[in-house]
Amino acid sequence: MQDMNLTGLFIDMMGRLGLNYEFLATGYEAQIWRDGFITTLYLVAVTIPVSLIVGLIFAACLTSGRLWLSAPVRAFVELTRNTPTLVQLMFSFLVLNTVVSNMLGGAQNNPLSPFFWVVAVVGLHVAALHAEAIRGGIEAVPSSMIEAARGMGFSQFEILRYVQIPLAFRSSLPAIVNGLISLVKSTTVGNAIAVSEITYASIMVWTQRDNVVEMMIVLLAFFSLINFVVARIGQWVERRLAIPGYGL
Amino acid sequence: MSMTATQAPKTTAKSSRVLRSIGFVAMPLLVVIWSLVDLTLGKELVEWIPYLASGFSMNILITICAVTLGTTAGVLLGLMQLAPYWFVRLPAQIYVQIFRNAPALVLIFATTYIFPFEIVVAGNYLPFPDWVKAVIGLAILSSAYIAEITRGAVLSIPTTQWEATKGLGFSRLQALRYVILPQCVRRSLPPWMNVASSMAMGTSLASLVGVHELMHAATDASTAVRRLDFTIIAYVVVMAAFFTLCYPIARLTRRLEQRFNAG
Numbered sequence: 001m002q003d004m005n006l007t008g009l010f011i012d013m014m015g016r017l018g019l020n021y022e023f024l025a026t027g028y029e030a031q032i033w034r035d036g037f038i039t040t041l042y043l044v045a046v047t048i049p050v051s052l053i054v055g056l057i058f059a060a061c062l063t064s065g066r067l068w069l070s071a072p073v074r075a076f077v078e079l080t081r082n083t084p085t086l087v088q089l090m091f092s093f094l095v096l097n098t099v100v101s102n103m104l105g106g107a108q109n110n111p112l113s114p115f116f117w118v119v120a121v122v123g124l125h126v127a128a129l130h131a132e133a134i135r136g137g138i139e140a141v142p143s144s145m146i147e148a149a150r151g152m153g154f155s156q157f158e159i160l161r162y163v164q165i166p167l168a169f170r171s172s173l174p175a176i177v178n179g180l181i182s183l184v185k186s187t188t189v190g191n192a193i194a195v196s197e198i199t200y201a202s203i204m205v206w207t208q209r210d211n212v213v214e215m216m217i218v219l220l221a222f223f224s225l226i227n228f229v230v231a232r233i234g235q236w237v238e239r240r241l242a243i244p245g246y247g248l
Numbered sequence: 249m250s251m252t253a254t255q256a257p258k259t260t261a262k263s264s265r266v267l268r269s270i271g272f273v274a275m276p277l278l279v280v281i282w283s284l285v286d287l288t289l290g291k292e293l294v295e296w297i298p299y300l301a302s303g304f305s306m307n308i309l310i311t312i313c314a315v316t317l318g319t320t321a322g323v324l325l326g327l328m329q330l331a332p333y334w335f336v337r338l339p340a341q342i343y344v345q346i347f348r349n350a351p352a353l354v355l356i357f358a359t360t361y362i363f364p365f366e367i368v369v370a371g372n373y374l375p376f377p378d379w380v381k382a383v384i385g386l387a388i389l390s391s392a393y394i395a396e397i398t399r400g401a402v403l404s405i406p407t408t409q410w411e412a413t414k415g416l417g418f419s420r421l422q423a424l425r426y427v428i429l430p431q432c433v434r435r436s437l438p439p440w441m442n443v444a445s446s447m448a449m450g451t452s453l454a455s456l457v458g459v460h461e462l463m464h465a466a467t468d469a470s471t472a473v474r475r476l477d478f479t480i481i482a483y484v485v486v487m488a489a490f491f492t493l494c495y496p497i498a499r500l501t502r503r504l505e506q507r508f509n510a511g
Contacts, residue, residue, distance in 0.1 A: 075274075082494040083487045084449035086456075087463060091483040098476060185351035192456055199354060212361040219354050220346055227349040 020211040029205050036201025037222070043118060043187045043197055044226065050123035051183055052176075055130025059168070060160055062131060063138045073131070080128040086189050089121045093193045118190040126183040133175035137168030170241050177234030181227045198222060272495065275488035282481060292478055293485070296469045300482070303465030304489050307451040310379055310461070314386035314451075315444045321387065322394025327424070329399045340395065347392035352450045356385035360457040379461075382454035390447050397439045401432035438505045445497040449490060462486050 007024050014021045023029040061073040080088065097117060101110040141164050149163045169176075191200035202215040283290030328340035347355070359381040366373045405428050413423035455463035466486045470479040 078495065078498075079487070079491065082445070082449075082498055083490045084452040084463075086452045087483065087486050087490060090463070090467070091487065094470070095476070095480050095483060098479075181349070185349075188351040188353040189453070191353070199351070199357065203357070206361065212358070216354070216358045216362070220350050223351060223354065224346060224349045 014214075019214045019217075020209065021214055023205050023209050023211070029208065032196070032201050032204050033198075036196060036198040039195065039201075040187060040197040040222075041226075043115070043190065043195070044184055047119050047123045047126070047183055047187065048180060050119060051126040051130060051179070054124060054127035055134060055176075055179075056165070058127055058131030059134035059138060060165075062135045063160075063164075077128040077131055080125050081132075085122060085125050085186050086192060088125065089117065089189050089192060092121050093117050114190070114193040114195045117193065118187065118195050122183060122186045122189070125186065126179050129179040129182065130172075130176055133172040133179065134165075134168050136175070137170075137172035138164045140171055141167050170238075170243070173234060173238050173241070177231060180230050180234070184223065184226050184230060272492065275484060275491060279481060279484055279488060286477065289475070289477055289481060292473055292475070293481060296473070296482070297485075299469060300462060300465045300485060300489075303460060303462040306379060306459065306461040307448070307490075308493075310383050310386065310451045310454060310459075311444070311448045313380075313383045314390060314447050317383065317387035318390030318443075318447070319394055319440070321391035323398050325391060325395035326398025326402070329395060330402055344392045344395045347388050348396065350389065350392075352386065352389050353453050353456065355389050356382050356453050356457055359385040359388070378457055379454065379459045382451070382457065382459050386447050386450050389450070390443050393443045394440065397436045397443070398432065401436040402428055404435060405431055434508070438501045438508070441497055441501040441504075445494045445501075448493055448497075452490070462489060 011021050011024055023033070058073050058077065061069040062077070064070060093114065097110065097112060100112060101107045104110055138160075145163060145167075146159055149159045154162065187197060188199045190197045191203070194200065196204075198219065202219055206212045206215050279293070283293050325340045325344060328336050329344065331337050331340075360378060363376060363381050363384070366375050368374075402424075409427060410423060413427050418426070451461060452463040454461050455467070458464070463486060466482045470482050473479075473482075
């Protein structure tokens with residue numbers, strides 16, 4: 001009851017400013033809209049770890065010095081960075097998804113949802129950005145440090161795991177945070193294949209209510225807020241991980 | 249020990265050289281070979297190529313307009329952010345903060361649905377086409393990025409230079425015009441090219457608001473032909489087109505960055 005009054009008060013106040021938020025009082029549209037926010041947050045929360053893990057693997061392949069590992073990853077990274085995410089998503093959804101469906105004998109057997117494809121495509125796209133950032137960090141680790149580790153009997157993998165990646169992660173953190181911010185923004189392409197994230201939900205509302213400006217204000221505020229939080233967490237991690245004297 | 253240390257960069261240099269030469273031609277080559285292997289597919293593709301090309305010319309048009317508009321507005325906004333008066337500085341800062349964080353798609357939707365489909369100029373109804381709205385959407389986004397690039401570039405010039413120009417009797421604007429900005433152009437060229445290339449890729453989003461561009465053309469073509477292999481090849485053509493547009497820009501950017509870092 002208290003909640004209803006607050007919603008009513010908000011609608012009334014916004015109405016006086018000339019902004020139409022009346023759909024909030026209806027059950028159905030407000031529900032779609034709230035689900036849209038949750039879907040976007042869920043999408044972001046799932047895609048960030050995917051992009052970080054894959055980005056780390058890519059960076060390790062790129063700096064391995066083995067051509068059979070680095071060449072395919074390099075090709076994938078260049079292809080991903082230089083083609084639009086939307087085209088990759090449509091290609092994956094229309095072509096790869098159909099191929100998977102045919103292999104499994106019909107679309108009804110296909111367990112891959114549009115949500116999965118958005119996570120996969122956006123995650124891999126941003127992983128390519130991370131890979132370049134981490135690669136730069138790995139190459140910036142002084143060679144004397146690697147030689148010292150080798151002298152102490154570390155294997156190639158141990159050097160990567162205990163020396164290069166911890167240092168590279170710290171120096172590439174600002175670039176990684178930039179990548180994550182572009183990840184948050186890229187999740188909106190999901191609306192091309194009817195993933196009901198916030199942009200899609202907003203379109204549903206404004207086609208009914210014709211209140212584009214009002215929805216845009218909320219959308220811009222929402223994305224500013226998520227990106228602000230992501231940037232703040234990035235700063236916090238950076239401060240937590242800083243090694244005094246290492247100059248990072 | 250030293251063998252492995254010197255070998256690693258050599259193999260990556262070799263791999264990148266091989267990839268660089270393959271990179272430009274791999275996808276067009278794939279399209280050509282596939283069309284020749286399956287001639288019925290090749291015939292369909294040849295029929296649809298002019299349609300796809302007309303779509304891609306729209307992408308290039310939108311990119312050029314959006315980047316031009318965005319650069320002009322962005323440089324002004326970047327300089328406004330550095331203005332000594334708060335009433336000039338603050339609006340620019342708010343604009344940049346809001347639109348830098350906005351997804352390109354949201355801005356394209358905003359401009360498409362908020363602006364009317366025709367405008368009245370001196371009693372005449374002029375159509376306001378969707379592609380122009382997409383240009384404005386992308387220009388808003390790129391102007392926010394470019395404002396930050398401009399601000400960063402101006403701030404990266406040592407303050408002693410400002411003091412020196414003051415000593416030489418330049419006004420603040422003259423110093424900016426003749427001393428500071430010419431140096432900024434060089435420093436901000438690589439990030440500016442990154443923005444230009446991401447705008448070029450962003451033009452594909454205009455297909456979602458019904459602008460006839462490459463992505464839209466490919467969807468039309470694949471629904472008209474209704475063959476899975478044609479759908480695949482159509483999207484490979486789309487990717488190849490964007491790749492041949494953006495990859496040279498990316499390579500040039502990296503080369504410029506390396507040269508500036510060295511020099």
